[in-house]
Amino acid sequence: MSNIPGELKYLSSHEWARLESDGETVTIGITDHAQDLLGDVVFVELPEVDAEIAAGDEAGVVESVKAASDVFSPVSGIVIAVNEDLEDAPELVNSDPYDDGWFFKVKASDLDELGSLLDAEAYAEVCQDEDH
Protein backbone atom coordinates (compact mmCIF):
# COMPACT_ATOMS: atom_id res chain seq x y z
CA MET A 1 0.00 0.00 0.00
CA SER A 2 1.35 3.40 -0.88
CA ASN A 3 2.04 6.20 1.56
CA ILE A 4 -0.81 8.77 1.81
CA PRO A 5 -0.05 11.39 4.48
CA GLY A 6 -3.14 12.37 6.47
CA GLU A 7 -2.37 16.10 6.54
CA LEU A 8 -2.36 16.61 2.76
CA LYS A 9 -5.15 17.21 0.23
CA TYR A 10 -5.38 15.36 -3.07
CA LEU A 11 -6.73 15.35 -6.60
CA SER A 12 -7.98 12.08 -8.07
CA SER A 13 -5.37 12.65 -10.81
CA HIS A 14 -2.71 11.96 -8.11
CA GLU A 15 -1.43 15.43 -7.19
CA TRP A 16 -1.07 16.42 -3.54
CA ALA A 17 -1.38 19.92 -2.03
CA ARG A 18 0.01 21.13 1.29
CA LEU A 19 -0.91 24.47 2.88
CA GLU A 20 2.29 25.86 4.39
CA SER A 21 2.45 27.55 7.79
CA ASP A 22 2.31 31.06 6.30
CA GLY A 23 -1.35 30.33 5.56
CA GLU A 24 -1.22 31.25 1.85
CA THR A 25 1.51 29.18 0.14
CA VAL A 26 0.41 25.83 -1.24
CA THR A 27 3.09 23.28 -2.22
CA ILE A 28 2.18 20.79 -4.93
CA GLY A 29 3.62 17.47 -6.03
CA ILE A 30 2.57 14.01 -7.17
CA THR A 31 1.72 11.17 -4.81
CA ASP A 32 3.63 8.07 -3.85
CA HIS A 33 0.98 6.04 -5.69
CA ALA A 34 1.56 8.12 -8.85
CA GLN A 35 5.34 7.73 -8.78
CA ASP A 36 4.92 4.00 -8.24
CA LEU A 37 2.62 3.73 -11.28
CA LEU A 38 5.00 5.79 -13.43
CA GLY A 39 8.23 4.05 -12.51
CA ASP A 40 11.56 5.87 -12.76
CA VAL A 41 10.93 9.56 -13.50
CA VAL A 42 13.33 10.98 -16.11
CA PHE A 43 12.02 14.48 -16.91
CA VAL A 44 9.79 16.98 -15.15
CA GLU A 45 8.40 20.04 -16.90
CA LEU A 46 7.35 22.75 -14.47
CA PRO A 47 5.34 25.99 -14.84
CA GLU A 48 7.05 29.39 -15.08
CA VAL A 49 7.56 31.33 -11.87
CA ASP A 50 5.07 34.26 -11.75
CA ALA A 51 2.64 32.42 -14.01
CA GLU A 52 -0.99 32.67 -13.02
CA ILE A 53 -2.76 29.35 -12.93
CA ALA A 54 -6.28 28.20 -12.18
CA ALA A 55 -7.32 25.09 -10.30
CA GLY A 56 -7.53 22.20 -12.76
CA ASP A 57 -5.06 23.74 -15.24
CA GLU A 58 -2.28 21.68 -16.74
CA ALA A 59 0.71 23.02 -14.87
CA GLY A 60 3.43 20.61 -15.94
CA VAL A 61 4.37 17.22 -17.28
CA VAL A 62 6.11 14.30 -15.65
CA GLU A 63 7.82 11.76 -17.90
CA SER A 64 8.98 8.38 -16.71
CA VAL A 65 10.58 5.46 -18.49
CA LYS A 66 7.03 4.22 -18.98
CA ALA A 67 4.77 7.19 -19.77
CA ALA A 68 4.21 10.94 -19.94
CA SER A 69 1.59 12.33 -17.62
CA ASP A 70 0.10 15.82 -17.21
CA VAL A 71 0.31 17.46 -13.82
CA PHE A 72 -2.73 19.54 -12.81
CA SER A 73 -2.80 22.32 -10.28
CA PRO A 74 -5.14 21.64 -7.36
CA VAL A 75 -5.47 25.36 -6.58
CA SER A 76 -5.57 28.79 -8.28
CA GLY A 77 -2.96 31.48 -7.76
CA ILE A 78 0.48 32.72 -8.76
CA VAL A 79 3.42 30.32 -9.08
CA ILE A 80 6.05 31.61 -6.65
CA ALA A 81 8.64 28.82 -6.82
CA VAL A 82 9.48 25.65 -8.76
CA ASN A 83 11.70 22.81 -7.62
CA GLU A 84 14.81 23.34 -9.72
CA ASP A 85 16.50 20.29 -8.18
CA LEU A 86 14.21 18.12 -10.32
CA GLU A 87 16.05 19.32 -13.44
CA ASP A 88 19.17 17.35 -12.52
CA ALA A 89 17.63 14.86 -10.14
CA PRO A 90 14.17 13.86 -11.37
CA GLU A 91 14.54 10.64 -9.37
CA LEU A 92 13.69 12.70 -6.24
CA VAL A 93 10.08 12.30 -7.35
CA ASN A 94 10.47 8.54 -6.84
CA SER A 95 12.56 8.58 -3.70
CA ASP A 96 10.79 11.36 -1.79
CA PRO A 97 7.51 12.34 -3.47
CA TYR A 98 6.14 14.37 -0.52
CA ASP A 99 9.24 16.30 0.44
CA ASP A 100 12.35 16.75 -1.74
CA GLY A 101 10.32 15.68 -4.79
CA TRP A 102 7.85 18.63 -4.65
CA PHE A 103 6.99 20.29 -7.99
CA PHE A 104 5.94 23.92 -7.45
CA LYS A 105 4.53 26.40 -4.94
CA VAL A 106 1.53 28.63 -5.52
CA LYS A 107 0.45 31.73 -3.63
CA ALA A 108 -3.18 30.66 -3.44
CA SER A 109 -5.86 33.17 -4.40
CA ASP A 110 -8.75 31.20 -2.93
CA LEU A 111 -8.05 28.96 0.06
CA ASP A 112 -11.61 27.62 -0.06
CA GLU A 113 -10.49 25.56 -3.05
CA LEU A 114 -8.49 23.38 -0.65
CA GLY A 115 -11.75 22.38 1.01
CA SER A 116 -13.08 20.85 -2.18
CA LEU A 117 -10.05 18.57 -2.63
CA LEU A 118 -9.98 14.94 -1.49
CA ASP A 119 -8.78 14.13 2.00
CA ALA A 120 -6.40 11.22 2.58
CA GLU A 121 -9.18 8.73 3.18
CA ALA A 122 -11.08 9.63 0.01
CA TYR A 123 -7.86 9.58 -2.03
CA ALA A 124 -6.95 6.14 -0.64
CA GLU A 125 -10.29 4.90 -2.00
CA VAL A 126 -9.44 6.31 -5.44
CA CYS A 127 -6.15 4.39 -5.41
CA GLN A 128 -7.81 1.23 -4.22
CA ASP A 129 -10.45 1.39 -6.98
CA GLU A 130 -7.70 1.81 -9.55
CA ASP A 131 -5.87 -1.25 -8.28
CA HIS A 132 -8.91 -3.48 -8.86
Place this chain on the structure above:
Amino acid sequence: MGHKTCLYEAHQEAGAKIVDFGGWDMPLHYGSQIEEHHCVRQRAGMFDVSHMTIVDVTGAQAREYLRYLLANDVDKLKSVGKALYSGMLNETGGVLDDLIVYRMPKDYRAVVNCATREKDLAWMRQQAESFDVEITERPEMAMIAVQGPEALSRIRQAVPEHSALIDELKVFQGLEAEDWMFCRTGYTGEDGLEVMVPAAKAPAFWKSLLEAGVEPCGLGARDTLRLEAGMNLYGSDMDESVTPLQSNMAWTVSLTDDRDFIGKQALLDQKQAGVPDKLVGLVLEARGVLRGHQKVVVDGLGEGEITSGTFSPTLGYSVALARVPAQTGAQCQVEMRKKLVPVNVVKPPFVRHGKKVYE
Protein backbone atom coordinates in the same frame (compact mmCIF):
# COMPACT_ATOMS: atom_id res chain seq x y z
CA MET B 1 -2.91 -15.56 -13.03
CA GLY B 2 -0.36 -16.26 -15.72
CA HIS B 3 2.35 -18.89 -16.09
CA LYS B 4 5.15 -18.72 -13.58
CA THR B 5 8.77 -19.60 -14.16
CA CYS B 6 10.67 -21.74 -11.66
CA LEU B 7 12.25 -18.49 -10.38
CA TYR B 8 8.96 -16.77 -9.50
CA GLU B 9 9.50 -17.18 -5.76
CA ALA B 10 13.02 -15.80 -6.02
CA HIS B 11 11.60 -12.72 -7.76
CA GLN B 12 9.02 -12.21 -5.06
CA GLU B 13 11.64 -12.55 -2.34
CA ALA B 14 13.71 -9.90 -4.12
CA GLY B 15 10.74 -7.50 -4.10
CA ALA B 16 9.98 -7.63 -7.81
CA LYS B 17 7.11 -5.73 -9.32
CA ILE B 18 5.42 -8.47 -11.33
CA VAL B 19 3.59 -7.79 -14.61
CA ASP B 20 1.95 -9.91 -17.27
CA PHE B 21 4.22 -10.50 -20.26
CA GLY B 22 2.83 -12.69 -23.02
CA GLY B 23 0.82 -14.70 -20.49
CA TRP B 24 3.69 -15.00 -18.00
CA ASP B 25 4.02 -13.32 -14.61
CA MET B 26 7.43 -11.71 -14.98
CA PRO B 27 9.46 -9.13 -13.02
CA LEU B 28 9.26 -5.61 -14.47
CA HIS B 29 11.83 -4.30 -11.99
CA TYR B 30 13.05 -4.90 -8.45
CA GLY B 31 12.94 -1.24 -7.37
CA SER B 32 14.50 0.93 -10.05
CA GLN B 33 14.61 0.05 -13.71
CA ILE B 34 17.28 2.69 -14.32
CA GLU B 35 19.61 1.39 -11.61
CA GLU B 36 19.24 -2.11 -13.06
CA HIS B 37 20.11 -0.74 -16.48
CA HIS B 38 23.29 0.91 -15.17
CA CYS B 39 24.17 -2.27 -13.30
CA VAL B 40 24.29 -4.20 -16.59
CA ARG B 41 26.26 -1.48 -18.40
CA GLN B 42 28.77 -1.14 -15.56
CA ARG B 43 28.88 -4.46 -13.65
CA ALA B 44 26.68 -7.53 -14.09
CA GLY B 45 22.94 -8.10 -13.97
CA MET B 46 20.77 -11.14 -14.53
CA PHE B 47 17.41 -11.68 -16.16
CA ASP B 48 15.04 -14.58 -15.85
CA VAL B 49 14.23 -15.35 -19.49
CA SER B 50 12.75 -18.78 -18.82
CA HIS B 51 9.56 -17.69 -20.55
CA MET B 52 11.37 -17.86 -23.87
CA THR B 53 10.80 -20.98 -25.94
CA ILE B 54 13.64 -23.44 -26.54
CA VAL B 55 13.03 -25.74 -29.50
CA ASP B 56 15.28 -28.57 -30.62
CA VAL B 57 15.32 -29.39 -34.33
CA THR B 58 16.59 -32.93 -34.83
CA GLY B 59 16.61 -35.59 -37.51
CA ALA B 60 18.34 -36.50 -40.73
CA GLN B 61 17.11 -33.41 -42.60
CA ALA B 62 17.42 -30.81 -39.84
CA ARG B 63 19.92 -28.80 -41.89
CA GLU B 64 17.86 -28.87 -45.12
CA TYR B 65 14.73 -28.00 -43.15
CA LEU B 66 16.29 -24.97 -41.43
CA ARG B 67 17.83 -23.76 -44.69
CA TYR B 68 14.29 -23.66 -46.09
CA LEU B 69 12.55 -22.39 -42.94
CA LEU B 70 14.84 -19.46 -42.12
CA ALA B 71 15.85 -16.35 -44.07
CA ASN B 72 19.40 -16.63 -42.80
CA ASP B 73 21.48 -19.64 -43.79
CA VAL B 74 22.43 -22.20 -41.11
CA ASP B 75 25.27 -23.28 -43.39
CA LYS B 76 27.07 -20.21 -42.07
CA LEU B 77 27.43 -22.15 -38.82
CA LYS B 78 30.82 -23.69 -39.53
CA SER B 79 31.51 -25.17 -36.11
CA VAL B 80 29.61 -26.72 -33.23
CA GLY B 81 28.06 -24.16 -30.92
CA LYS B 82 28.01 -21.26 -33.38
CA ALA B 83 24.85 -19.17 -33.21
CA LEU B 84 22.92 -17.41 -35.96
CA TYR B 85 20.30 -14.68 -35.75
CA SER B 86 17.52 -15.03 -38.30
CA GLY B 87 14.02 -14.04 -39.22
CA MET B 88 11.43 -16.74 -39.85
CA LEU B 89 9.26 -15.45 -42.70
CA ASN B 90 5.91 -16.28 -44.23
CA GLU B 91 5.39 -16.65 -47.99
CA THR B 92 4.93 -12.90 -48.44
CA GLY B 93 8.20 -12.14 -46.68
CA GLY B 94 6.53 -10.93 -43.47
CA VAL B 95 8.44 -11.63 -40.28
CA LEU B 96 6.73 -14.40 -38.26
CA ASP B 97 9.38 -14.19 -35.57
CA ASP B 98 13.06 -13.57 -35.02
CA LEU B 99 15.16 -16.23 -33.35
CA ILE B 100 18.59 -17.52 -32.52
CA VAL B 101 19.63 -20.94 -33.80
CA TYR B 102 22.64 -22.82 -32.41
CA ARG B 103 24.46 -25.60 -34.16
CA MET B 104 24.56 -28.50 -31.73
CA PRO B 105 26.93 -31.50 -31.94
CA LYS B 106 24.40 -33.41 -34.08
CA ASP B 107 21.46 -31.12 -34.70
CA TYR B 108 20.18 -27.61 -33.99
CA ARG B 109 18.57 -25.71 -31.16
CA ALA B 110 16.47 -22.58 -31.64
CA VAL B 111 15.26 -20.00 -29.13
CA VAL B 112 12.09 -18.19 -30.16
CA ASN B 113 9.96 -15.50 -28.53
CA CYS B 114 7.41 -16.34 -25.85
CA ALA B 115 4.55 -14.23 -27.20
CA THR B 116 4.75 -16.02 -30.57
CA ARG B 117 5.29 -19.52 -29.14
CA GLU B 118 2.13 -21.21 -30.39
CA LYS B 119 2.20 -19.57 -33.79
CA ASP B 120 5.88 -20.44 -34.23
CA LEU B 121 5.51 -24.07 -33.19
CA ALA B 122 2.48 -24.57 -35.44
CA TRP B 123 4.35 -23.04 -38.38
CA MET B 124 7.53 -25.01 -37.72
CA ARG B 125 5.56 -28.26 -37.46
CA GLN B 126 3.58 -27.52 -40.59
CA GLN B 127 6.74 -26.83 -42.57
CA ALA B 128 8.38 -29.94 -41.07
CA GLU B 129 5.86 -32.26 -42.72
CA SER B 130 7.87 -32.54 -45.89
CA PHE B 131 11.19 -33.11 -44.11
CA ASP B 132 12.62 -35.89 -41.99
CA VAL B 133 12.84 -33.76 -38.84
CA GLU B 134 11.45 -33.61 -35.37
CA ILE B 135 10.49 -30.42 -33.52
CA THR B 136 10.79 -30.78 -29.75
CA GLU B 137 10.02 -28.05 -27.27
CA ARG B 138 12.15 -28.03 -24.11
CA PRO B 139 9.85 -26.58 -21.45
CA GLU B 140 11.82 -28.32 -18.69
CA MET B 141 14.70 -25.89 -19.30
CA ALA B 142 14.95 -22.54 -17.57
CA MET B 143 17.09 -19.74 -18.98
CA ILE B 144 19.00 -17.02 -17.15
CA ALA B 145 20.77 -14.22 -19.02
CA VAL B 146 23.76 -12.79 -17.14
CA GLN B 147 24.98 -9.65 -18.84
CA GLY B 148 27.54 -6.91 -18.26
CA PRO B 149 31.30 -6.33 -18.30
CA GLU B 150 31.74 -8.46 -15.15
CA ALA B 151 29.24 -11.15 -16.20
CA LEU B 152 31.72 -13.85 -17.21
CA SER B 153 33.92 -13.55 -14.15
CA ARG B 154 30.94 -13.63 -11.83
CA ILE B 155 29.40 -16.66 -13.52
CA ARG B 156 32.72 -18.48 -13.15
CA GLN B 157 32.59 -17.60 -9.47
CA ALA B 158 29.01 -18.94 -9.17
CA VAL B 159 29.68 -22.22 -11.02
CA PRO B 160 33.44 -22.84 -10.79
CA GLU B 161 32.92 -26.39 -12.07
CA HIS B 162 32.02 -24.92 -15.46
CA SER B 163 34.67 -22.19 -15.67
CA ALA B 164 36.89 -24.08 -18.11
CA LEU B 165 34.04 -24.32 -20.59
CA ILE B 166 33.13 -20.66 -20.08
CA ASP B 167 36.75 -19.66 -20.81
CA GLU B 168 36.51 -21.50 -24.09
CA LEU B 169 33.35 -19.78 -25.35
CA LYS B 170 33.71 -17.38 -28.24
CA VAL B 171 31.27 -14.55 -28.86
CA PHE B 172 28.02 -15.87 -30.35
CA GLN B 173 28.80 -19.46 -29.43
CA GLY B 174 26.94 -21.86 -27.12
CA LEU B 175 28.27 -25.10 -25.66
CA GLU B 176 26.68 -27.83 -23.58
CA ALA B 177 27.99 -29.13 -20.28
CA GLU B 178 26.00 -32.12 -19.04
CA ASP B 179 22.41 -30.88 -18.97
CA TRP B 180 23.38 -27.17 -19.04
CA MET B 181 24.11 -24.99 -22.04
CA PHE B 182 26.23 -21.85 -21.81
CA CYS B 183 25.74 -19.40 -24.68
CA ARG B 184 27.74 -16.24 -25.19
CA THR B 185 24.75 -14.35 -26.53
CA GLY B 186 22.41 -11.72 -25.17
CA TYR B 187 20.03 -8.87 -25.75
CA THR B 188 21.82 -5.97 -24.09
CA GLY B 189 24.87 -4.97 -26.15
CA GLU B 190 27.18 -6.13 -23.36
CA ASP B 191 29.26 -9.24 -23.04
CA GLY B 192 27.64 -12.04 -21.08
CA LEU B 193 26.00 -15.42 -21.24
CA GLU B 194 22.55 -16.85 -21.65
CA VAL B 195 22.52 -20.02 -19.60
CA MET B 196 20.02 -22.80 -20.22
CA VAL B 197 19.65 -24.91 -17.10
CA PRO B 198 17.18 -27.62 -16.02
CA ALA B 199 14.36 -25.86 -14.15
CA ALA B 200 15.04 -27.96 -11.04
CA LYS B 201 18.56 -26.54 -10.79
CA ALA B 202 17.73 -22.95 -11.74
CA PRO B 203 16.79 -21.55 -8.30
CA ALA B 204 20.11 -22.73 -6.81
CA PHE B 205 22.03 -21.26 -9.76
CA TRP B 206 20.16 -17.96 -9.39
CA LYS B 207 21.06 -17.92 -5.69
CA SER B 208 24.73 -18.58 -6.35
CA LEU B 209 24.75 -15.78 -8.93
CA LEU B 210 23.25 -13.45 -6.30
CA GLU B 211 26.00 -14.49 -3.90
CA ALA B 212 28.58 -13.78 -6.61
CA GLY B 213 27.27 -10.19 -6.76
CA VAL B 214 25.06 -10.40 -9.84
CA GLU B 215 22.00 -8.17 -9.40
CA PRO B 216 18.53 -9.22 -10.56
CA CYS B 217 17.12 -7.07 -13.37
CA GLY B 218 13.62 -6.95 -14.81
CA LEU B 219 12.00 -6.67 -18.20
CA GLY B 220 12.01 -2.86 -17.96
CA ALA B 221 15.81 -2.69 -17.99
CA ARG B 222 15.93 -5.45 -20.58
CA ASP B 223 13.92 -3.24 -22.92
CA THR B 224 16.01 -0.06 -22.45
CA LEU B 225 19.22 -2.10 -22.82
CA ARG B 226 18.16 -3.79 -26.05
CA LEU B 227 16.89 -0.53 -27.50
CA GLU B 228 20.20 1.24 -26.74
CA ALA B 229 21.88 -1.74 -28.41
CA GLY B 230 19.67 -1.19 -31.48
CA MET B 231 18.14 -4.65 -31.27
CA ASN B 232 14.63 -5.17 -32.60
CA LEU B 233 11.75 -6.28 -30.42
CA TYR B 234 9.36 -8.62 -32.20
CA GLY B 235 5.80 -7.28 -32.24
CA SER B 236 6.98 -3.68 -31.86
CA ASP B 237 9.74 -3.11 -34.41
CA MET B 238 8.70 -5.79 -36.85
CA ASP B 239 5.91 -8.29 -37.40
CA GLU B 240 4.15 -10.13 -40.22
CA SER B 241 3.24 -6.87 -41.98
CA VAL B 242 6.85 -6.00 -42.85
CA THR B 243 9.86 -7.77 -44.33
CA PRO B 244 13.41 -7.95 -42.93
CA LEU B 245 14.41 -5.42 -45.61
CA GLN B 246 12.10 -2.90 -43.95
CA SER B 247 13.34 -3.83 -40.48
CA ASN B 248 17.09 -3.18 -40.47
CA MET B 249 17.54 -6.95 -40.87
CA ALA B 250 18.84 -7.12 -44.43
CA TRP B 251 22.15 -8.38 -42.99
CA THR B 252 20.33 -11.50 -41.74
CA VAL B 253 19.00 -12.47 -45.16
CA SER B 254 21.15 -14.27 -47.68
CA LEU B 255 19.59 -13.72 -51.08
CA THR B 256 22.56 -14.23 -53.37
CA ASP B 257 22.97 -18.02 -53.26
CA ASP B 258 20.79 -20.63 -54.99
CA ARG B 259 19.16 -21.70 -51.73
CA ASP B 260 15.36 -21.45 -51.67
CA PHE B 261 13.66 -20.37 -48.45
CA ILE B 262 10.18 -19.33 -47.41
CA GLY B 263 9.62 -15.70 -48.38
CA LYS B 264 12.64 -15.47 -50.69
CA GLN B 265 10.68 -14.65 -53.84
CA ALA B 266 8.72 -11.96 -52.01
CA LEU B 267 11.97 -10.35 -50.84
CA LEU B 268 13.46 -10.44 -54.35
CA ASP B 269 10.27 -8.87 -55.72
CA GLN B 270 10.30 -6.19 -53.05
CA LYS B 271 13.94 -5.43 -53.71
CA GLN B 272 13.26 -5.04 -57.41
CA ALA B 273 10.20 -2.86 -56.88
CA GLY B 274 12.03 -0.76 -54.29
CA VAL B 275 11.78 -1.21 -50.53
CA PRO B 276 9.34 1.52 -49.44
CA ASP B 277 10.65 2.23 -45.97
CA LYS B 278 13.40 1.47 -43.52
CA LEU B 279 13.94 1.08 -39.80
CA VAL B 280 16.26 3.77 -38.43
CA GLY B 281 17.39 5.15 -35.11
CA LEU B 282 16.13 8.51 -33.81
CA VAL B 283 17.85 10.66 -31.21
CA LEU B 284 16.28 13.50 -29.25
CA GLU B 285 18.90 15.33 -27.25
CA ALA B 286 16.40 17.89 -25.95
CA ARG B 287 13.97 17.12 -23.14
CA GLY B 288 11.18 14.65 -23.69
CA VAL B 289 10.86 10.95 -24.35
CA LEU B 290 10.23 9.38 -27.75
CA ARG B 291 7.62 6.65 -27.48
CA GLY B 292 6.18 3.88 -29.60
CA HIS B 293 3.46 4.88 -32.10
CA GLN B 294 4.37 8.58 -32.18
CA LYS B 295 4.07 9.97 -35.69
CA VAL B 296 7.24 10.83 -37.61
CA VAL B 297 7.09 13.57 -40.25
CA VAL B 298 9.76 13.67 -42.98
CA ASP B 299 9.81 16.85 -45.07
CA GLY B 300 8.79 16.18 -48.64
CA LEU B 301 8.67 12.40 -48.18
CA GLY B 302 5.70 11.72 -45.98
CA GLU B 303 5.22 10.09 -42.63
CA GLY B 304 6.54 7.26 -40.53
CA GLU B 305 6.07 5.90 -37.05
CA ILE B 306 8.17 5.22 -33.98
CA THR B 307 8.14 1.46 -33.37
CA SER B 308 9.78 1.67 -29.96
CA GLY B 309 11.17 4.55 -27.99
CA THR B 310 12.54 5.16 -24.56
CA PHE B 311 14.72 7.27 -22.33
CA SER B 312 18.29 6.02 -22.67
CA PRO B 313 19.78 5.84 -19.17
CA THR B 314 23.32 5.53 -20.57
CA LEU B 315 23.06 8.60 -22.82
CA GLY B 316 20.75 10.69 -20.63
CA TYR B 317 18.32 11.47 -23.43
CA SER B 318 15.76 9.70 -25.54
CA VAL B 319 16.34 7.28 -28.42
CA ALA B 320 13.95 5.34 -30.62
CA LEU B 321 13.60 2.99 -33.54
CA ALA B 322 11.27 4.25 -36.26
CA ARG B 323 10.01 3.07 -39.62
CA VAL B 324 10.37 5.97 -42.06
CA PRO B 325 10.26 6.49 -45.85
CA ALA B 326 13.29 4.88 -47.53
CA GLN B 327 14.76 8.19 -48.72
CA THR B 328 14.76 9.81 -45.27
CA GLY B 329 17.97 11.71 -44.57
CA ALA B 330 19.59 12.90 -41.36
CA GLN B 331 16.65 14.89 -40.00
CA CYS B 332 12.96 14.44 -39.32
CA GLN B 333 10.32 15.52 -36.87
CA VAL B 334 8.30 13.63 -34.29
CA GLU B 335 4.85 14.63 -33.12
CA MET B 336 5.07 14.69 -29.35
CA ARG B 337 2.19 15.95 -27.26
CA LYS B 338 0.71 17.78 -30.28
CA LYS B 339 3.99 19.54 -31.13
CA LEU B 340 6.47 18.71 -33.91
CA VAL B 341 9.93 18.23 -32.43
CA PRO B 342 13.09 17.96 -34.61
CA VAL B 343 15.15 14.79 -34.11
CA ASN B 344 18.30 13.32 -35.68
CA VAL B 345 18.20 10.16 -37.75
CA VAL B 346 21.06 7.74 -37.03
CA LYS B 347 22.05 4.19 -37.74
CA PRO B 348 21.52 1.96 -34.69
CA PRO B 349 23.01 0.78 -32.35
CA PHE B 350 23.16 3.73 -29.97
CA VAL B 351 25.28 2.10 -27.25
CA ARG B 352 27.69 -0.84 -27.19
CA HIS B 353 29.82 -1.96 -24.27
CA GLY B 354 28.73 0.96 -22.16
CA LYS B 355 29.62 3.67 -24.71
CA LYS B 356 27.84 5.81 -27.27
CA VAL B 357 28.50 4.40 -30.75
CA TYR B 358 26.30 6.16 -33.31
CA GLU B 359 27.63 9.01 -35.46
